[in-house]
Amino acid sequence: MVVGDIEVGTDVLVVGAGPAGYTCAISAARQGLDVTLVNKSELGGVCLHKGCIPVKTLINVYRLAEDIKIASTMGLKAEGASVDRRKAYEWKDTVVGKLEAGIRELCRGSGVQMMEGSCSFLSSSRAVVSGPSGIQHVIFKRAVIAAGGRHKPLPGIPFDGSLVINPDEALDMPDEGTAILGGGYAAITIAALMASQNKKFTIIHKKEHILTFLDEEMLRPVMRRFQEKGVAVHAASSWTVKRMGDRVRVELDIEDKKETLEAKKLVPDNGMIANTDGLGLENTAVKTRKDGFIITGENYRTDDPSIYAIGDVCGMHGNASTAYREGESLADILAGKTGLPDTIVTPLTMSTDPEIASAGYTETKAREAGIDVIVGRFPFTANGKAVSIGKTTGFVKVVAEKSSHRILGMHAVGYEAFDILQEGVLAIEMGARLEDVVLTLHPHPTLCEAVREACADALGESTNIRENK
Amino acid sequence: MVVGDIEVGTDVLVVGAGPAGYTCAISAARQGLDVTLVNKSELGGVCLHKGCIPVKTLINVYRLAEDIKIASTMGLKAEGASVDRRKAYEWKDTVVGKLEAGIRELCRGSGVQMMEGSCSFLSSSRAVVSGPSGIQHVIFKRAVIAAGGRHKPLPGIPFDGSLVINPDEALDMPDEGTAILGGGYAAITIAALMASQNKKFTIIHKKEHILTFLDEEMLRPVMRRFQEKGVAVHAASSWTVKRMGDRVRVELDIEDKKETLEAKKLVPDNGMIANTDGLGLENTAVKTRKDGFIITGENYRTDDPSIYAIGDVCGMHGNASTAYREGESLADILAGKTGLPDTIVTPLTMSTDPEIASAGYTETKAREAGIDVIVGRFPFTANGKAVSIGKTTGFVKVVAEKSSHRILGMHAVGYEAFDILQEGVLAIEMGARLEDVVLTLHPHPTLCEAVREACADALGESTNIRENK
Amino acid sequence: APKAEAQKVPVLATPATRMLAKQLGVNIDSVKGTGPMGRITDEDVRSAAQKPAAKPAEAPV
Ligand SMILES: Cc1cc2nc3c(=O)[nH]c(=O)nc-3n(C[C@H](O)[C@H](O)[C@H](O)COP(=O)(O)OP(=O)(O)OC[C@H]3O[C@@H](n4cnc5c(N)ncnc54)[C@H](O)[C@@H]3O)c2cc1C
Ligand SMILES: Cc1cc2nc3c(=O)[nH]c(=O)nc-3n(C[C@H](O)[C@H](O)[C@H](O)COP(=O)(O)OP(=O)(O)OC[C@H]3O[C@@H](n4cnc5c(N)ncnc54)[C@H](O)[C@@H]3O)c2cc1C
Numbered sequence: 001m002v003v004g005d006i007e008v009g010t011d012v013l014v015v016g017a018g019p020a021g022y023t024c025a026i027s028a029a030r031q032g033l034d035v036t037l038v039n040k041s042e043l044g045g046v047c048l049h050k051g052c053i054p055v056k057t058l059i060n061v062y063r064l065a066e067d068i069k070i071a072s073t074m075g076l077k078a079e080g081a082s083v084d085r086r087k088a089y090e091w092k093d094t095v096v097g098k099l100e101a102g103i104r105e106l107c108r109g110s111g112v113q114m115m116e117g118s119c120s121f122l123s124s125s126r127a128v129v130s131g132p133s134g135i136q137h138v139i140f141k142r143a144v145i146a147a148g149g150r151h152k153p154l155p156g157i158p159f160d161g162s163l164v165i166n167p168d169e170a171l172d173m174p175d176e177g178t179a180i181l182g183g184g185y186a187a188i189t190i191a192a193l194m195a196s197q198n199k200k201f202t203i204i205h206k207k208e209h210i211l212t213f214l215d216e217e218m219l220r221p222v223m224r225r226f227q228e229k230g231v232a233v234h235a236a237s238s239w240t241v242k243r244m245g246d247r248v249r250v251e252l253d254i255e256d257k258k259e260t261l262e263a264k265k266l267v268p269d270n271g272m273i274a275n276t277d278g279l280g281l282e283n284t285a286v287k288t289r290k291d292g293f294i295i296t297g298e299n300y301r302t303d304d305p306s307i308y309a310i311g312d313v314c315g316m317h318g319n320a321s322t323a324y325r326e327g328e329s330l331a332d333i334l335a336g337k338t339g340l341p342d343t344i345v346t347p348l349t350m351s352t353d354p355e356i357a358s359a360g361y362t363e364t365k366a367r368e369a370g371i372d373v374i375v376g377r378f379p380f381t382a383n384g385k386a387v388s389i390g391k392t393t394g395f396v397k398v399v400a401e402k403s404s405h406r407i408l409g410m411h412a413v414g415y416e417a418f419d420i421l422q423e424g425v426l427a428i429e430m431g432a433r434l435e436d437v438v439l440t441l442h443p444h445p446t447l448c449e450a451v452r453e454a455c456a457d458a459l460g461e462s463t464n465i466r467e468n469k
Numbered sequence: 470m471v472v473g474d475i476e477v478g479t480d481v482l483v484v485g486a487g488p489a490g491y492t493c494a495i496s497a498a499r500q501g502l503d504v505t506l507v508n509k510s511e512l513g514g515v516c517l518h519k520g521c522i523p524v525k526t527l528i529n530v531y532r533l534a535e536d537i538k539i540a541s542t543m544g545l546k547a548e549g550a551s552v553d554r555r556k557a558y559e560w561k562d563t564v565v566g567k568l569e570a571g572i573r574e575l576c577r578g579s580g581v582q583m584m585e586g587s588c589s590f591l592s593s594s595r596a597v598v599s600g601p602s603g604i605q606h607v608i609f610k611r612a613v614i615a616a617g618g619r620h621k622p623l624p625g626i627p628f629d630g631s632l633v634i635n636p637d638e639a640l641d642m643p644d645e646g647t648a649i650l651g652g653g654y655a656a657i658t659i660a661a662l663m664a665s666q667n668k669k670f671t672i673i674h675k676k677e678h679i680l681t682f683l684d685e686e687m688l689r690p691v692m693r694r695f696q697e698k699g700v701a702v703h704a705a706s707s708w709t710v711k712r713m714g715d716r717v718r719v720e721l722d723i724e725d726k727k728e729t730l731e732a733k734k735l736v737p738d739n740g741m742i743a744n745t746d747g748l749g750l751e752n753t754a755v756k757t758r759k760d761g762f763i764i765t766g767e768n769y770r771t772d773d774p775s776i777y778a779i780g781d782v783c784g785m786h787g788n789a790s791t792a793y794r795e796g797e798s799l800a801d802i803l804a805g806k807t808g809l810p811d812t813i814v815t816p817l818t819m820s821t822d823p824e825i826a827s828a829g830y831t832e833t834k835a836r837e838a839g840i841d842v843i844v845g846r847f848p849f850t851a852n853g854k855a856v857s858i859g860k861t862t863g864f865v866k867v868v869a870e871k872s873s874h875r876i877l878g879m880h881a882v883g884y885e886a887f888d889i890l891q892e893g894v895l896a897i898e899m900g901a902r903l904e905d906v907v908l909t910l911h912p913h914p915t916l917c918e919a920v921r922e923a924c925a926d927a928l929g930e931s932t933n934i935r936e937n938k
Numbered sequence: 939a940p941k942a943e944a945q946k947v948p949v950l951a952t953p954a955t956r957m958l959a960k961q962l963g964v965n966i967d968s969v970k971g972t973g974p975m976g977r978i979t980d981e982d983v984r985s986a987a988q989k990p991a992a993k994p995a996e997a998p999v
Contacts, residue, residue, distance in 0.1 A: 088544030
């Protein structure tokens with residue numbers, strides 16, 4: 001192996017500058033540690049370049065075009081509302097660029113040393129970085145692996161970028177005639193983006209419904225929307241996939257009969273794998289699970305005493321807010337403090353149309369766990385602000401322990417569901433009861449009044465809907 | 470006095486079907502009481518017909534037209550975005566009609582007896598209602614006055630509907646060349662609506678800044694927007710108003726010099742008066758304050774043992790969420806339960822561009838009260854979702870007790886500020902500390918992440934902005 | 939039995955109190971709350987930390 005002359009020494013080496021890595025690096029540097037952050041691609045990771053931010057940005061533009069059409073009944077005049085795809089993607093790049101510059105500034109400003117390149121461990125105190133400016137050796141006291149994860153291909157059917165597409169790369173999919181295989185988070189996010197662009201495509205999923213971690217009713221508004229948009233949704237008990245020249249053939253078992261589908265492109269959502277290949281973990285004591293994710297114990301420690309791991313590379317939650325938190329928590333630990341305590345809930349958000357947001361126990365999960373719960377719902381059709389702005393699809397659902405009225409789950413599907421969920425998330429973390437939310441004033445007119453009314457409904461006392469279920 | 474033959478007997482007579490009255494009536498009827506609700510105009514009161522809902526509905530349409538223009542940089546194509554004023558107002562009427570029908574359904578469904586007409590008390594157990602279907606006597610055991618309030622004219626300058634306009638009636642103002650006098654809630658709401666419609670007008674206010682219950686910095690984004698829209702804003706130490714034919718002349722004292730302004734229409738925001746005229750309070754033991762508002766004590770009781778009063782007619786908070794709550798609370802009391810406890814905060818919301826929402830102690834008020842506070846801020850320019858959707862104006866500000874870190878105030882100015890405030894409102898009611906919000910996961914990408922970051926900033930540990938103030 | 943119960947319905951303590959427990963090396967699941975409905979307060983955590991039984995948190999390097 002050819003190695004350069006330069007050898008860098010650092011206290012903390014952070015590998016990967018996604019949400020987990022850059023947060024950890026910045027926070028550790030702010031606490032006075034000597035930190036080097038190595039990243040092989042752009043700063044910001046999947047979240048900024050392929051996930052949360054690009055999806056939100058693009059969906060917002062397409063949603064606006066849709067809003068304009070609906071708003072013609074509201075007196076809005078605008079001719080031929082449509083989206084210039086190229087320009088929308090340029091705008092997406094502008095947004096990403098702006099946020100990436102912000103992260104770079106934060107890193108610089110807090111004294112993080114930055115290195116561009118692919119990092120590989122040579123031992124528990126030494127790594128090599130191969131980047132555009134050559135090869136460098138880094139000697140470290142402690143290292144943080146925050147290399148993230150990526151989608152896993154179907155067995156024997158590798159991603160090829162033209163016929164079989166990685167969901168991580170599916171943002172740019174311009175074609176019609178695509179089949180999305182799987183009913184998980186990434187599959188549905190990509191599906192929502194494509195639907196917003198009015199593409200014709202097919203979703204094939206296993207199990208009784210998509211996004212099985214949600215109560216089925218939360219999905220109904222989204223499924224209805226898919227239907228309106230002409231998206232075909234198939235539930236299959238099993239499938240086989242074959243490449244056939246420039247097509248992909250999917251054979252489905254649907255209720256004891258077989259069906260065959262041909263697609264011009266296939267986006268299989270087959271779960272995640274860790275970005276550990278090429279990391280040189282074999283030169284360290286770091287252990288991985290059978291599925292490739294790094295095993296960590298207390299305080300994000302791996303089996304190598306000098307190496308820690310956080311974020312998607314550990315395969316736990318697969319969302320950016322958890323990655324941020326683990327980054328902050330580990331920075332504290334590295335600085336000699338205790339880390340952050342566990343949260344009670346990890347809120348989940350789906351950038352569908354309308355948005356879905358969910359935190360804590362669903363009704364199904366609570367019943368499965370044997371918890372005696374009461375449930376409340378409130379539809380946006382009865383919410384003044386939602387009616388005012390013409391966004392009446394969806395509802396809020398709350399799940400509370402029957403004996404104590406303690407709120408255990410809050411779920412919303414509708415316009416701006418992500419943001420209105422947050423009161424519920426805080427309620428769960430604070431151990432709030434239904435009464436706490438009901439007795440708190442909610443300004444009028446707001447969408448979050450629906451959160452209050454759902455809690456009141458669970459208590460059987462909403463004045464704003466006629467039938468209490 | 471000519472009286473009809475029909476005499477109605479009721480346990481609870483509710484006078485006025487605004488937010489306070491209809492909520493009380495519905496909730497009391499649901500608890501099994503015999504309730505009659507009298508209203509002289511449309512169901513829903515000021516909130517539904519002149520305030521919260523129409524303003525939100527109209528501003529939303531005009532905001533969309535603006536969004537379309539901004540979104541051309543995002544790849545959105547739409548020619549000649551504009552608003553058809555007549556249609557927008559028709560849509561507003563549709564929204565109001567829909568919500569009014571909902572309230573009517575709720576009243577019917579819960580067994581509330583409804584009477585249309587103007588109600589006047591004859592004694593502490595008898596009232597007369599003069600409506601389109603004649604005159605009816607009502608004998609009641611208990612009565613609830615929820616007659617609301619209206620804006621007060623300037624001394625000697627009555628509202629005339631053409632030259633001098635009541636802010637309650639200012640929704641429909643089509644003209645340019647208007648002067649809005651006053652810097653209070655109604656003045657600024659009307660100003661925001663007019664600005665959204667790109668009208669040229671003038672705001673004249675006293676004191677150092679408008680909306681003086683807010684920290685001055687919360688207003689800056691709104692003032693900047695007024696400036697961009699060409700709204701003239703004058704701060705005067707005093708003024709005199711004269712009618713001059715078809716004009717109004719306002720003489721201003723601005724920093725020791727005099728200025729004169731001529732306006733085609735004047736909208737003076739001179740505070741509220743109670744709708745007690747014609748109510749026949751002189752036939753009861755109900756007492757009013759010098760300013761006309763009804764005096765109530767514990768449990769919304771007036772000085773008349775059989776009569777209660779709630780909502781704007783008592784002149785306390787002047788917002789719909791308080792009116793709702795008082796309605797619910799009183800219904801419980803009438804049904805023999807205890808009422809609801811006081812809230813710690815009454816969130817205030819201003820439908821400006823961008824929205825302002827505020828709950829609890831401002832920095833200024835906290836310092837005036839001698840509370841040692843720490844303050845945190847987070848700008849939307851550093852929030853991923855705000856950047857994604859191009860809504861980066863504004864910030865969140867938190868005020869917390871220095872010793873305990875308990876959150877005492879939460880304030881937001883920006884896109885969707887009403888809804889993102891709510892986490893802060895619950896935090897205050899629950900007695901949450903800054904750490905409680907910081908340690909609670911906030912989904913990504915959301916606007917409410919700015920609430921968390923403001924709290925982190927107050928603790929001096931935000932990783933998302935470089936400079937902690 | 940209370941342990942299994944605690945796993946189903948999460949511990950009744952605010953995030954800040956849970957942070958304090960972590961800082962003091964107290965296992966929050968084993969603390970008995972004295973607040974309303976068994977809420978664990980800062981004081982409960984502090985007095986649990988004083989008991990010799992409480993195992994300190996793993997010290998960071
Ligand atoms: C389509 C899609 C939509 C999503 N939407 C959301 C959403 O709305 N909300 C949400 O919370 N989450 C969302 N996610 C998930 C979110 O993006 C991830 O959970 C998050 O990015 C994980 O952060 P991380 O820091 O652990 O890893 P990553 O973001 O994957 O970052 C890892 C970084 O490490 C670098 N790296 C890897 N190996 C090496 C090496 N050997 N040397 C140097 N650098 C290396 C990579 O280049 C990358 O920059 C979405 C994901 C996808 C695919
Ligand atoms: C421009 C504007 C914007 C506003 N925006 C907001 C906002 O965004 N958020 C917010 O929370 N608040 C807002 N408000 C304030 C809100 O509208 C009021 O606080 C609320 O309507 C008060 O409710 P109420 O039930 O006490 O009285 P009202 O809504 O005034 O209702 C009183 C009812 O009693 C009836 N009545 C009166 N006298 C009699 C009688 N003698 N016999 C029979 N019926 C009678 C009236 O016709 C009316 O229907 C706004 C107000 C204005 C003017």
